[in-house]
Amino acid sequence: MENNWNAYRKHLKTQNLQFSILAIFLLGFLLCASLLNISPVAAEARWADGWNGFILGAGTAVIFLCVIGIVMNLRAIKSDEALKKLYIKEHDERKTEIQKTAFLAAYWPEVLGLMLGVIIGGYFNPVVSLTCLGCLLYLCVVRILFKIYYSKKL
Amino acid sequence: MKTKIKELRKQRKLSQEELADAVCATRQTITSIETGKYIASLPLAYRIAHYFGLTIEEVFDLTDTEE
Numbered sequence: 001m002e003n004n005w006n007a008y009r010k011h012l013k014t015q016n017l018q019f020s021i022l023a024i025f026l027l028g029f030l031l032c033a034s035l036l037n038i039s040p041v042a043a044e045a046r047w048a049d050g051w052n053g054f055i056l057g058a059g060t061a062v063i064f065l066c067v068i069g070i071v072m073n074l075r076a077i078k079s080d081e082a083l084k085k086l087y088i089k090e091h092d093e094r095k096t097e098i099q100k101t102a103f104l105a106a107y108w109p110e111v112l113g114l115m116l117g118v119i120i121g122g123y124f125n126p127v128v129s130l131t132c133l134g135c136l137l138y139l140c141v142v143r144i145l146f147k148i149y150y151s152k153k154l
Numbered sequence: 155m156k157t158k159i160k161e162l163r164k165q166r167k168l169s170q171e172e173l174a175d176a177v178c179a180t181r182q183t184i185t186s187i188e189t190g191k192y193i194a195s196l197p198l199a200y201r202i203a204h205y206f207g208l209t210i211e212e213v214f215d216l217t218d219t220e221e
Binding site: 084087088089091092093094095097 | 174175178179180182183186192194195198
């Protein structure tokens, strides 16, 4: 069990590094976008402010979540009790089983929903239709790649 | 799947939280196992049985699964 705790501690440190890189990258990107006045929507557009605010808010939320993740991990790394609690919470088999079952069950509704978006959206707005198609293809390709990987691994 | 976990716990005056902590599971998992909603995996079943000093067959009623 001692090896498990040490391996998990190492995993949390790696996760902290990943969170830090993501947060710094996003922060840098948002700062650059603000300073250089980069906007996906033309400034004269009515909804430019709203859209820019939404993107900035989403980016800030992700940075905030990364910081929370780092703080939680640091607390677990420093305390054996907190480490054990976090380990149990993340590796609980029932929770893993629920996630696997839910994600499997959600696959076809996701695909069918996006297919409907492609077809019905195509009659109203080609951009919406193509976006749904892009999401659908991305979802399918990612799933196929993971299926191939785990077929070889297990 | 029926189990004797609740009776064994009460004999030893253990809470679900304490048992969960001892076998590296969450309290919700122990609750689900006790109510028969969730079937424990072999490693978890072994840890629970080992904690009580019993065999898996003595803690878990496997007669349902044989069918």
